[in-house]
Amino acid sequence: MESSRDDFIIAIRSAFLKKGNQQRFSLIGLIIFSITILILGRFNFKPIDYLKISLNEIAYRSTFVVSLPENYFKKIYRNIDSHLNFYNDYSNIQEKLKQLEGQNKIDEYIIIENKRLKKIIDDYIITSEEIIAKVLIDKQSPFLKTIIINKGSKNDIKRGMIVLDGDYLVGKIVEVNFLTSRVLLLSDLNSKIPVTIEPGGHQSILSGTGKNYGIIQYSKNKYIGEEKNIIYSSGSGGLFKPGIPIGKMEKDQIKADNIIIFFSDFSQLKFVKVLLFKKDMN
């Protein structure tokens, strides 16, 4: 018993404390160093922030270059996939186009009327200049759903700005570097934004799930919505402009719960718009 404990201690000591063959650093030394960095980072120690910013700039650019071959294969895979589904997609699009053409006429009138009424009640919101950014990295980890864009503080990007894919909300800026920024996607488990469920105008909070859909987390009287309800940003808290389309409510076949399918496909983002909304002062 005594000797087996000794053997265990010797093996552990040899594995962690002894500097191995052709190793410049001791393993335990580096482990302690990692823990120190982690703890200092937790308390926002300035040198750790500088280290992170420097690594960000190097890593994001390197990742973009290193990802080129894989992105090429990804593109081929998606091309083949879209060719295989070509006829079905065409039929669906034809059907939807007919419906949308009719709807578009009504929408145009409503938009003009809406602008006029909002100006009367002094709630008309305008956007800042649009910043078009290229998605550098969309390597979403299984746990965190973020993307990196090629615009940073140099291009007047600020933390909290919203990010759109076309007209659809994608997420918000959570980290700004000099040349790059990180966008927290709506699908991330840590993303929580105020939304309105239409029709009905129910106010609630949309939460990411870490998957490619969201869920309604909080709402008045525990209202969970109905299938085909549309989710818009509510504008509560002043960060998002109200009425930005986000997604559609659908029934999850497995869990039998309502889930939000985002209008934008976050795995296909190539270019995004970064905007800051503010009130019209004129």
Added chain:
Amino acid sequence: MKIFSKKPILITILRNAPIILLFISVLNEFDLNYLELKYFSFNFPFILIFYWSLKKSESLGYGYIFLAGLFNDVVVGLPIGISSFSYLLISGFASYLRNITLSPNLIKDWIFFLFTILVVNSTVFLSLTLLFLYSLDYYDLVINIFFTFLFYIIFANIFKFYQEVVFGKTND
């Protein structure tokens, strides 16, 4: 290797392939997420670090592993230092296994790898949720561990073949 003996640059690249692959994998994330498989993810750096630390520790320097971890944190958006810590811990476990093993066996390595990733992922999960207040999906982590464990045996055989071609015959 004889065919490469007149090309020293190629030999250097081949001999340093584990390090190169480690950096490519942390910068690129071989996660196949574009296949959009709902319940699929695995951690390639864990497999790579464990195998090479176990079979040929001198091919992966601890300093490089530490640096690769920092890059991974930056790319994925995790608190800086957490991946370095987990990668080095895996190296430590592999090194311990190497010290206590007299006759190497792939299946035993595989089981020990499962134990290692369970311990390392649990430590990372606890640090992220308790210390950094991250919200993580427990089931995603379990799926990730499961596929990482399954894929180890496949990659171990590929690496073994590579090791035999580039570094010569192995003992196991």
